[in-house]
Amino acid sequence: MASLLRLPSLLAPAAARPAALLRHRGRCLHTSPARLCPAATAAGASSAAPVKMETRGGDREGQVTPRSTDFNAWYTDVIDAAELADYGPVRGTMVIRPYGYAIWEAIQDYLNVKFKETGHSNMYFPQFIPYSFIEKEASHVQGFSPELAVVTIGGGKELEEKLVVRPTSETIVNHMFTKWIQSYRDLPLMINQWANVTRWEMRTKPFIRTLEFLWQEGHTAHATLEEAEKEAMQMIDVYTKFAYEQAAIPVIPGRKSRVETFAGADRTYTIEAMMGDKKALQAGTSHNLGQNFSRAFETQQVVIVPIWKKGDEKGVVMEAVASVQNTLKEAGIRVKMDDSELRTPGWKFNFYEMKGVPIRIELGPRDVKNRSVVLCRRDVPGKQGKEFGISMEPSILVDHIKGRLEEIQASLLQKAITFRDSNIVDVNSYGELKEVISEGKWARGPWSASDADELKVKEETSATIRCFPFDQPEGAKKCFMTGNPADEVAIFAKSY
Amino acid sequence: MASLLRLPSLLAPAAARPAALLRHRGRCLHTSPARLCPAATAAGASSAAPVKMETRGGDREGQVTPRSTDFNAWYTDVIDAAELADYGPVRGTMVIRPYGYAIWEAIQDYLNVKFKETGHSNMYFPQFIPYSFIEKEASHVQGFSPELAVVTIGGGKELEEKLVVRPTSETIVNHMFTKWIQSYRDLPLMINQWANVTRWEMRTKPFIRTLEFLWQEGHTAHATLEEAEKEAMQMIDVYTKFAYEQAAIPVIPGRKSRVETFAGADRTYTIEAMMGDKKALQAGTSHNLGQNFSRAFETQQVVIVPIWKKGDEKGVVMEAVASVQNTLKEAGIRVKMDDSELRTPGWKFNFYEMKGVPIRIELGPRDVKNRSVVLCRRDVPGKQGKEFGISMEPSILVDHIKGRLEEIQASLLQKAITFRDSNIVDVNSYGELKEVISEGKWARGPWSASDADELKVKEETSATIRCFPFDQPEGAKKCFMTGNPADEVAIFAKSY
Known part of the structure; x- marks a missing residue:
């Protein structure tokens, strides 16, 4: 069994889908990658809770094209305005900025625990693969050769054998597995790799398709078909749980038909997600994401925006803000505080909504007097999403916020399930x-x-x-x- | 300020050395990478506590050339026998196996916390850099062009502009920083990247020099020279602490001379380590490691080897082993249990000594009867390193082991300091x-x-x-x- 998880899809409005390819190799079963395209956050999140572009006191910097006007423009605007990513200097490449990368790290943390629990060890394989390796596997060369980046010069000299920058690691993993697996003693062999891979896509779009992307690929070898099958099912289960519980994406796990099964594989499993435009997420490869989405890791973030007008208000407000921030941190809630004086509170409200932060705490002089805060849920637009007078008392505030975060996760998942099932x-x-x-x-x-x-x-x-x-x-x-x-x-x- | 940390050096008997290069760019100071080559474990560890190759009941598989006979053969034998790494199919590349990679992950975990504490955000930059970028920076092209891997074919076509596979990310980071930094508002900008980089080394050796290696590179931009200087010193301090406290490498932090300062830099800071053969670790680049070493992360590992002869002894021994394992795990001690029946206890003793596991627990039927275990310190060879009759009582055992682990770390560091200072x-x-x-x-x-x-x-x-x-x-x-x-x-x- 094996598994692939790709970053590009991460911030795209997307979902998860692995495909386990079982393949018999000599006396062990080496199974090639299943792919998980975990998914979506800020950008995608907006399809359920459209980004409000009210400009309460804010400037119009980072202006975002309304989604209804032009989906493509909206998509790239959101990525830019929320500072998720930027274009790299080479066509089709992108720079993943801190906010985008933090989500990837959260996914890594989550899945590393699951992989280790299920007996996988992390490893690292070289990214340069002899060109002959790719040619050896007929179905592989057919699938990947139009997408390869090829190194022909090394150390100032033309290379005798061209090297492929890995589009996936199956060939090199097989090569090493053959060496390492001498007998049944060495099985099962279950490894996982977090790496960058390269595919020369013609049409690119940040997160959706890029020439280079980050992903996770698992490869395992087993003594029996039954064991490989069990492992395949187990990993599909890990992905499915991840999609539902973490990413709020109600995927449909299942088996691919013969026609859709990857060449050379006995069986391909998949989890299929319904995108916002109701297209299915294509299985077996790792790009193409739609408008369905998740809030994955935003459900742990809370932002505090302090508000004051007169200079003498600042001190008391900031004191209360620091105390609230500490309270939340100690309770294990991911919290960011934005006290920049270069932006108005209104600008900040928009900015963090765009980033997909699920709860905003507003705290002004009057709130300090009342020992309370204002809570705003991102997924419920307008006044309905606002709660006034929530006590600053640590135990009350923490419980309240934790409850709201749970509600938001459950509500997002429910909305996505309803959307899926009604279609x-x-x-x-x-x-x-x-x-x-x-x-x-x-x-x-x-x-x-x-x-x-x-x-x-x-x-x-x-x-x-x-x-x-x-x-x-x-x-x-x-x-x-x-x-x-x-x-x-x-x-x-x-x-x- | 900036920082680079490289994996290859990790398992080489090695030490840490960053070099902060301050460079003035327009109105901000962008500082290029300092490098940290953290260091050494299993292989290196052997220079202080030579791997004992007694073969108590073990077979001679994974036989290791004595270090005194042939240092180079010893070095590669240890890497192979301890399953740290293997050769990749392309000359000069290597596969980092689970045991080697786990140490890298431990370093990442440690430094990610430090980087985040000091205000850095993780990001990811594309690995393909236009060839023209490298040419723009005269000192850069001079330094790196003999070492470049160049992609000339993409998607089946000859590329109009050749692409360099990053040997380091300075040029692309500078490119993006120029775009992102519009005014003092945007400063300081402090980013960090964990990535693979490629340098076409002619002579390669696992972990010491490989064509592709994993590292960490930090890049920051500041409004003033003073702030950049402060940051540079702070990061040197992080690395120095890391070297002493985690890797048990007594590095010497200092400033490079004008002659040795990196071209284009105002100042270069470094931490210099003395290798086992008393050569210094070369600064400013990120390879070349010697025989000094650390046990870095092994100080958290304990291995339990169960011992039984008759079949009916197995049950009681394994029950006790499971209980001891749980006790240690719950106390946050990294513990591995090896109950494989394919290897004798003697073989296992050698194997884990070679891997550098600092404490081994032996547990046989007589120990079960006495409710005690046998503890063996790797850094004290022979019988002197053995303690019999250590109580299984959780509170006693945990305290005892934690104490021993502290002692081992302190003793390793002290030995290395003595070695350094006497030379x-x-x-x-x-x-x-x-x-x-x-x-x-x-x-x-x-x-x-x-x-x-x-x-x-x-x-x-x-x-x-x-x-x-x-x-x-x-x-x-x-x-x-x-x-x-x-x-x-x-x-x-x-x-x-």
């Missing part, structure tokens, strides 16, 4: 499928037809089988295409 | 310096002579000024070369 329609005939797909929705129906039929559906509707979901309805089923008995339902959708 | 000799004439250097030691003496004199010393003795140490003797001094008054003493040594 999956059960179908019992090909006609129904066509209609559902033409509406941009996902179709779910019993399927036991041929690969040729599957390709026909793709040609005629552009929809593919995203997966046979693990969660299957009970009872006898008839294939909606052929009328024959069917063991399972499949989900069809258009994808990125 | 630094005060000199008062050029003749004395020549003698000291010819003995392979370090010479310390008052210096106020010219750059030309410094170069003459280098030509005639191969020794260079490693630094003007921060720790200076009191009182009036006369330059040992010219007899003129001198403000400072300098340290001269041969380096890698």
